[in-house]
Amino acid sequence: MNEIRILKTSGKARAGELNTQHGIIKTPVLCPVGTQGSVKTLTPQDVNDLGMQMILANTYHLYLRPGIQVIEKLGGLHKFMNWHGAILTDSGGYQLYSLSKLRQINDEGVIFRSHIDGSQHTFTPELAIKYQESIGADIIMVLDECIDHNESRERVWEAMVRTHQWAERCLKAHNKQGQALYAIVQGGVFPDLRKQSARYLTALNFDGFAIGGLSIGEPKSVTFDITEQMSALLPTDKPRYLMGVGAPEDVVECVERGIDIFDCAMPTRVARNGALYTPTGRVDIENAVYKEQEGSIDPTCHCYTCQNFSAAYLHHLFRSKELLAYRLATIHNLAFMSNLVQAVRNSILDGTFDEFRKKFLATYKTTDENTRINQKQKWLEARQKDTLD
Amino acid sequence: MNEIRILKTSGKARAGELNTQHGIIKTPVLCPVGTQGSVKTLTPQDVNDLGMQMILANTYHLYLRPGIQVIEKLGGLHKFMNWHGAILTDSGGYQLYSLSKLRQINDEGVIFRSHIDGSQHTFTPELAIKYQESIGADIIMVLDECIDHNESRERVWEAMVRTHQWAERCLKAHNKQGQALYAIVQGGVFPDLRKQSARYLTALNFDGFAIGGLSIGEPKSVTFDITEQMSALLPTDKPRYLMGVGAPEDVVECVERGIDIFDCAMPTRVARNGALYTPTGRVDIENAVYKEQEGSIDPTCHCYTCQNFSAAYLHHLFRSKELLAYRLATIHNLAFMSNLVQAVRNSILDGTFDEFRKKFLATYKTTDENTRINQKQKWLEARQKDTLD
Numbered sequence: 001m002n003e004i005r006i007l008k009t010s011g012k013a014r015a016g017e018l019n020t021q022h023g024i025i026k027t028p029v030l031c032p033v034g035t036q037g038s039v040k041t042l043t044p045q046d047v048n049d050l051g052m053q054m055i056l057a058n059t060y061h062l063y064l065r066p067g068i069q070v071i072e073k074l075g076g077l078h079k080f081m082n083w084h085g086a087i088l089t090d091s092g093g094y095q096l097y098s099l100s101k102l103r104q105i106n107d108e109g110v111i112f113r114s115h116i117d118g119s120q121h122t123f124t125p126e127l128a129i130k131y132q133e134s135i136g137a138d139i140i141m142v143l144d145e146c147i148d149h150n151e152s153r154e155r156v157w158e159a160m161v162r163t164h165q166w167a168e169r170c171l172k173a174h175n176k177q178g179q180a181l182y183a184i185v186q187g188g189v190f191p192d193l194r195k196q197s198a199r200y201l202t203a204l205n206f207d208g209f210a211i212g213g214l215s216i217g218e219p220k221s222v223t224f225d226i227t228e229q230m231s232a233l234l235p236t237d238k239p240r241y242l243m244g245v246g247a248p249e250d251v252v253e254c255v256e257r258g259i260d261i262f263d264c265a266m267p268t269r270v271a272r273n274g275a276l277y278t279p280t281g282r283v284d285i286e287n288a289v290y291k292e293q294e295g296s297i298d299p300t301c302h303c304y305t306c307q308n309f310s311a312a313y314l315h316h317l318f319r320s321k322e323l324l325a326y327r328l329a330t331i332h333n334l335a336f337m338s339n340l341v342q343a344v345r346n347s348i349l350d351g352t353f354d355e356f357r358k359k360f361l362a363t364y365k366t367t368d369e370n371t372r373i374n375q376k377q378k379w380l381e382a383r384q385k386d387t388l389d
Numbered sequence: 390m391n392e393i394r395i396l397k398t399s400g401k402a403r404a405g406e407l408n409t410q411h412g413i414i415k416t417p418v419l420c421p422v423g424t425q426g427s428v429k430t431l432t433p434q435d436v437n438d439l440g441m442q443m444i445l446a447n448t449y450h451l452y453l454r455p456g457i458q459v460i461e462k463l464g465g466l467h468k469f470m471n472w473h474g475a476i477l478t479d480s481g482g483y484q485l486y487s488l489s490k491l492r493q494i495n496d497e498g499v500i501f502r503s504h505i506d507g508s509q510h511t512f513t514p515e516l517a518i519k520y521q522e523s524i525g526a527d528i529i530m531v532l533d534e535c536i537d538h539n540e541s542r543e544r545v546w547e548a549m550v551r552t553h554q555w556a557e558r559c560l561k562a563h564n565k566q567g568q569a570l571y572a573i574v575q576g577g578v579f580p581d582l583r584k585q586s587a588r589y590l591t592a593l594n595f596d597g598f599a600i601g602g603l604s605i606g607e608p609k610s611v612t613f614d615i616t617e618q619m620s621a622l623l624p625t626d627k628p629r630y631l632m633g634v635g636a637p638e639d640v641v642e643c644v645e646r647g648i649d650i651f652d653c654a655m656p657t658r659v660a661r662n663g664a665l666y667t668p669t670g671r672v673d674i675e676n677a678v679y680k681e682q683e684g685s686i687d688p689t690c691h692c693y694t695c696q697n698f699s700a701a702y703l704h705h706l707f708r709s710k711e712l713l714a715y716r717l718a719t720i721h722n723l724a725f726m727s728n729l730v731q732a733v734r735n736s737i738l739d740g741t742f743d744e745f746r747k748k749f750l751a752t753y754k755t756t757d758e759n760t761r762i763n764q765k766q767k768w769l770e771a772r773q774k775d776t777l778d
Contacts, residue, residue: 041712066705073681074701082697292462308471312463316455323430323715
């Protein structure tokens with residue numbers, strides 16, 4: 001259980017099979033985000049039909065609502081949300097950093113206030129494991145300390161050391177058979193700290209290794225460089241998970257650098273803001289050019305949305321704030337990502353990954369920085385309204 | 390085309406078949422509301438799978454957004470929204486009364502400002518017909534003048550007379566083959582005016598007759614009395630449509646009074662507020678009693694929602710404001726209404742309607758007035774936020 005079998009490589013890129021309690025996951029794999037036990041707008045059946053094999057849920061959110069004991073009583077998260085595929089839960093480390101208020105961290109754990117009602121709570125490495133065991137995910141994560149990407153080296157070092165200590169405590173606390181526990185490499189943007197972190201954690205008996213603290217505001221070249229460095233340091237016989245990545249182009253770039261597992265709220269989140277993926281880049285469906293467009297948003301796409309609705313209709317639904325808009329856009333973006341990841345995998349298997357990657361990156365126009373910033377703004381607003389994922 | 394064939398009656402209640410350009414509609418029929426060309430949260434496929442045969446869309450909304458010419462260019466509303474069943478469009482009369490601003494009515498027509506951007510527009514009976522012909526619905530409505538239920542008799546009479554004149558102009562303007570045109574009986578809560586209106590309009594060659602100006606705040610007994618009176622005055626060989634009704638109990642009560650066609654935003658709107666129909670009445674899924682309920686919200690229900698999710702999960706989705714909540718609740722409420730209307734029809738056909746009706750009304754606890762008022766308040770807020778249907 002929990003092993004990865006690498007079937008083929010292309011440079012550092014790997015195509016494999018990851019064994020979980022809920023089936024064999026073909027890697028590389030992208031996990032859509034179901035923070036609160038729901039991939040926003042979709043039923044579990046939809047998620048499955050889109051070819052998704054594993055979703056990510058967040059311990060922090062589920063702990064606060066509906067509460068761990070409710071999920072446990074209802075038979076675990078798989079049963080609660082009626083999802084038969086694999087689940088990966090983040091420990092709460094990142095959400096304690098990004099969402100909660102009045103956080104106090106010490107070596108013991110984290111005291112925080114709920115972003116929902118301000119109530120006070122404590123997370124420790126041991127509790128993070130206990131909660132994740134109750135939730136019953138196939139892959140669970142150690143509690144880590146996350147910090148801003150532009151913190152001082154001293155501060156990054158301190159958080160890294162604490163993350164290491166917590167990782168050991170998590171490993172000791174974990175005793176649920178069959179459930180994989182992954183460590184999280186930290187060390188910010190400092191290659192020597194990253195190396196230190198990878199060395200420390202890979203000496204311990206984790207089922208897999210995640211790269212944390214990236215894609216949180218640092219330049220993209222840094223994300224890619226650290227990812228590349230990490231892959232060289234992580235064991236080849238264990239799965240590698242890049243947390244919180246990514247955009248279509250980032251997934252391709254980071255598969256090239258040796259990543260097996262991705263999770264990202266972006267495809268679903270930008271969908272709800274009307275940003276739809278196409279082979280030539282992201283488009284804004286609310287743009288007036290789509291007002292009367294009879295064809296689908298992406299004529300090459302076979303998803304339910306593109307097979308049934310014109311760009312004009314989607315444009316109308318978004319302009320009218322119809323709830324169906326968010327669902328149809330989410331279906332399209334996840335279909336796009338599902339197809340992309342499958343094509344990446346197939347190209348590794350048949351030895352054409354390098355061509356595929358070059359062609360994709362040459363065709364897919366990366367979303368410019370202004371759009372990203374605008375997107376981030378919308379997300380921050382959504383976060384305040386408690387509608388984020 | 391457009392005839393109704395009455396297969397069986399039970400007292401005043403009728404079970405029949407209504408011939409439309411998009412198939413034969415089994416009556417009584419309830420049309421879910423797709424104001425802006427979308428039954429909120431659902432795909433057309435969902436609506437069809439729920440057993441719905443005809444939906445209602447609003448000329449007023451579609452005129453403002455995306456615009457009649459866009460729908461026409463995209464091949465009409467059926468094609469635009471990819472709905473293969475029948476469509477009924479309201480003329481805009483009711484929305485001009487309830488939604489638009491700075492309305493000026495004279496015998497020629499209505500000058501109004503858009504509730505979206507304040508821009509000025511004009512509707513006349515001739516334009517209302519022209520727009521509805523472009524939209525391409527199977528059943529279209531005359532432009533009528535709607536007023537408050539507590540207006541003076543004088544004012545009600547005035548609006549009624551204007552509605553009659555406009556109805557004649559609509560009849561004259563209408564020349565799309567196969568598309569049915571229904572008149573709207575007005576006259577407020579005054580039986581003599583209602584009688585006058587029914588006499589006037591039934592003398593003209595309309596394909597069907599609607600009862601307008603009810604269920605807008607008057608006591609329920611009045612709604613039922615006027616409906617009963619109307620059925621006695623409307624021709625038996627043409628379809629009868631009670632606009633804007635209704636709640637489960639109202640549908641049963643008004644089928645008993647001879648109605649064939651209903652439309653109502655209530656099942657979908659209250660669903661989005663967490664009010665779910667059950668055989669014993671409406672329940673509020675956000676109530677704490679559902680926090681850990683393992684069974685579905687209605688164990689007798691075979692809808693997708695009840696077959697796949699616990700009440701506890703729905704409770705969690707609503708409390709967490711997850712978009713999936715609104716979809717699952719909408720599916721359940723429309724399934725409930727679909728089953729109810731089918732059961733009503735079957736009971737008329739097999740001669741047991743009276744028993745069915747008594748049993749249903751004895752079991753189904755009508756939502757109390759306070760809840761209704763609270764519901765109305767939520768709706769008014771939604772209206773201000775432009776998220777209503």
